[in-house]
Amino acid sequence: MRPSKKEEEQNIILISDDEAESTLGSSVLLVDPLEKPALEEEKSEEVVDEECDLVVTFCKKANVMPHARYDCTMHPFERTECDRCSPLGKNADICDQCYCYICDKLASECENWTVPALCHCNAHNKSKFWKDQRDFALAGILVMFNLELADIDADLRHGGDLLLKFIQELSVEYNKYLAGEEMLHTQHECFCLPKLPPGQCDVCRSRSMEVVYKYSGVFTLVTRFLNQAEKENPKATAVMFLGAAKEIALHKDPAINWQNLGHTASLKIAVPCLLQRITTRLQRMLVLCDFPKSLHEKFVNFFQSISLPCHCFGFSNSLNVMPWDHVLLTTVLKGQNVTGQRTLRGRKVFLWEPLPVIEARMEKLVDKKNYKEVVRYLRAVKCNDTKGLRHLRDKIPFYLCKSGDFLDAAHSLLFPVNSLACCTACRLTPFEYEVYLKMFRTGSVPGGKDILDPGLWIAAGPPLKDGVLIKQALKLLYCNMSLYRNPKCWSTLIMILGSSNFLEKSGHLLPMSLKEPPLDFQKGVLAASCGLLKELKAKINVSLPPSIFSPQNNFWALRLLLDHLSYEENVLHGTVNLILRDLHCQKATMLKLWQNLGPQYVGEFLCLFLTCRHQKMQSIGLFSLNIIAENLHMCPWAKHLCNFFHNAGLRHLPLGTAAHHEVSKFINIFENL
Template identity: 80%
Template structure:
């Protein structure tokens, strides 16, 4: 009885396949009727026992029609055409309860354009390039101009696209106002013509007062607000907004500001490679006016995995150039890109890579690159390489620029002395940060420190003439090598020198000052500063430091 009841319930079998190969004629739903007689039953029986068969039917039950596109409906026939939008073809307008619109991706009964002339979504199917493009535009919206796949579009991209299309609509209205202009009403201005007419009666002055004024300020304000908003969005949304804005204003505004932001984003944001390439391709497809032709390749930013850049960061290439197919290739980048790379490397505390990159990269903005290279000594201090940092202060990074010491400020000079003396550095990204200090290496010896400090003072006239710099040097030399976390120096505690030494210094001071005023060489009296005079009272004496000081004086 159970077997016969099952046979009564069996009506058909529905097999759903996601394979849209030609063998299935594009249908995702296939019905099999189990009520066919003899031959089919025998064939089915043979297939069940076939060991090589991939599909085995164990039992059958009443079929349930699953949601499907209209062209896959098994209840109503469908006629395919490439791009017929005039009227429904055949019975394409007929639907079942589970038919979906291929374009809107919702139930066909809810599609407002199912049979609308010139649209006719009922004729849409997946074998037509035309209808596929219509579907992509309906689902992706304005993002379709970036040639993105539907799998590439996430919530951030959709949010950026919705903001962009709103901006495009507002910009269109504002730009039309600008093109229309504003007519200034006639006013009662005094006539300055000869002969002079009464106010308001001179036709020449009246015609001038009726001129149309074109103000771009409204468009500029709208674009500025949109770009400021983009900077606060997520990287993907911001990229879509910047690129879309560049396309909209390319014909009536210089895109320099937008390209600068996009260059930084391509360096700082870890976009997927596919999305990265599509953004660049989209920007290159924008039609730019002749005077903006130089911006067409502005987004050709070298990716982080580029061979030349990688070898430079790893220290395998210190020149930033290599020979490719018999031609020299240089690591040449724009200043915004260089700034973005330095920012990202510093955030990751890859200070050695920052130094290698800044020494090798080239840029047309020499002053901007020089300002970035002035931070190389600080980055070397962050790595604990204080001798190289002191050397970098005094020697230029290339033959076209002066040394960093020439541009040091007094406060920077004091911080460098503190780092060289203690082997410690501030934990922040800038040498003037007020954060805690940490020890990262061995400090310079006192003799080397004095020598380097005097060279810095003699290399920079503003430092040499500043009394605070000399007092900073004296204070640093009179301090301990240990440094508080707050960055304060510990002064050395020294015993009072012998009375004979104090009297001798007092007596010799007047003569030394007179000699300095006369601008002649000064020699310290050996009877006062000799070791046997100072040593008895316990004051430590450094022969190397004294010799170095005597040599410079």
């Protein structure tokens, strides 16, 4: 069915194709074919333009849509660049649909439409001055960041509102600072070096009414504002920090002479301190926060535009943070550039970044588990803070373990990144030494981001071979004297080598017990060990005899170790004291463990120490025996232990006066029952 003529008729909007030549700018006219003329309903005669084939069959006055004042068709408008003293011509006249270009609301509601020195009625879109006024009205204080209106979201606007409020408060506090305080010499604090009690310094007494300028109030206000900013969303935080930096950089010290008032009261000390906090935070944010590229650049350009005083020149280039897509950085992260330098137009360019930026990049890469990229970056990057960078590079072996490359991790512990630094092994703690050996032995790593983080362990790759593990473990001990002299580290080495290469998720090692090898093999190991240790001290690459890795039994190996510890008195005493301390602290744990292991194990353990030729070592057996005697109710197997002593002939061995007396006393307890 063909639609009626009335249904085919629609509203038509006519917009000029050439806005530049249009006298109406961006105005919009509505033509309504359904509305009848007010005076008559007769159709006009057809008018034909033969040149453009345009036929006009009907005309009517259009409905006027909302428009800017300069586009009004009812009232003429005069344009000038920045005249705001008074309304020009008939610019103040408006229709019902005229809008203020500055306020973006109906002209009838504009409070500054005809106000002298403002005169929004003269505003139009062909003037840079009025465009800037409009941007400031819509963007507020954010206009100083040169942001596009499309870039401004709720977070940025919120940060701008807080910044504007802060600037108003700061102006009041800064004026108080400029006014200063007059102090009499009787209450005048001495500002000279060295300080003297009030009234006793001749120099300060001569300035009986000197004006003192204390910046403490401003410092407190800025600090409170920065604390508030750190709790906001990243965009708001950045705006607030940058705005605060610009404001305090404009502050001047009115004092003629230097006044030693402290780090918060002296402007030339307080302002650099605040800028250090601001720039450090912004450096991290530029790395960690995914700001749009244009916003990132505008933040950096804004800081560059700040006119820093002479006591803050060190911060001039502090926000020149290399973006993630920079060619030098990307080639380093991908492993295409291992040196961190490239030649650009005949000049060498280095990957050189401040420590907060390096820490932030590490944090982001670790969060993404890009451990190999972290290692490449740390090996290539350079920094003015060499001590801080060295601390970060000490984590390289751990990140290599996280990536499953345990062999490279073991080597990186012993070899420094560059020839001017010492190796990471020199700074290992006993706990870190234990964790590294555990990782090398089992091929598992802690699930956390740091080597000291507690939590579950996960498999990362194949563990080191036994020969490589022993060599690396001994090299670490010889590189670090604090580890070498610590009996705990030697016991750690023995415990880990005597454990299985399978690890529980909790990080606990599984013990391993093997049969005792022949006596000839034991003697061969002892003969080879002395020469082997000397070679380890002198050389880096040492080959271990294959026969050294034959199966070993825990107790016979421990006896072998204890017998040879007696040759080093200081090591022996340290080891015994450590064991006694642990037994004292872990009495309940030991008793529970012995209940599960039974009298055979406990008997072998006690005999091992009681029959040692060194009396210091026997004290461990005696201490353990006393624990059992004092807790017989928890040791139902103690009577069987006496039988073990009888069968071993322990009562008749020349153990020494103290040991013989305690063993006989223990046996007599059960014989008299």
